[in-house]
Amino acid sequence: MFKNKKMIILLILTLVWCGVIFFMSSMNSSESNGKSKMIIYKIITNTVEVTNKLGLTNKHPSEEKINKVITFLNKPLRKACHATEYFILVILLLLVLKYCGLSGTKIFLIAITLCFLYACSDEFHQSFIAGRTAQFSDSLIDVSGALIGCSIYGIIYILSKIKKYNN
Numbered sequence: 001m002f003k004n005k006k007m008i009i010l011l012i013l014t015l016v017w018c019g020v021i022f023f024m025s026s027m028n029s030s031e032s033n034g035k036s037k038m039i040i041y042k043i044i045t046n047t048v049e050v051t052n053k054l055g056l057t058n059k060h061p062s063e064e065k066i067n068k069v070i071t072f073l074n075k076p077l078r079k080a081c082h083a084t085e086y087f088i089l090v091i092l093l094l095l096v097l098k099y100c101g102l103s104g105t106k107i108f109l110i111a112i113t114l115c116f117l118y119a120c121s122d123e124f125h126q127s128f129i130a131g132r133t134a135q136f137s138d139s140l141i142d143v144s145g146a147l148i149g150c151s152i153y154g155i156i157y158i159l160s161k162i163k164k165y166n167n
Helices: 002-025 029-053 063-099 105-126 136-166
Strands: none
Touching: 002 063, 002 105, 029 063, 063 105, 063 136, 105 136
């Protein structure tokens, strides 16, 4: 009974996370890009403020300099967010599949396939949003996040088996 409750909770979390990904993809390009730039701006200004208060730095960058850094960081950080979304999704999927009784390489193949299909559908969905485009390369970035998640999950699984065997 407890196992079923865990699976239901994991399934709900997985569906909620899919909803988060869908919501993020539903923002038009200026809204999405604006939010990214605002987050980077806050990180930069807060970091400068904290390091100045701690006496580590005495920097007071101009808005122009901050905007150059934001422009430089925006695209790679947005791509990293793509990978992170699917890193989280694959971990949730792996846990759901584990509670469904699957194991071995099957669990990884199914989870990666589901992430790939969701990433492709997400890109297709973006093609209907103002200013957004469907880019297969983004699907590949998403899947790379899922592959990293599978690798970490697999390493943790192996280490837990080794620890259990040694005890």
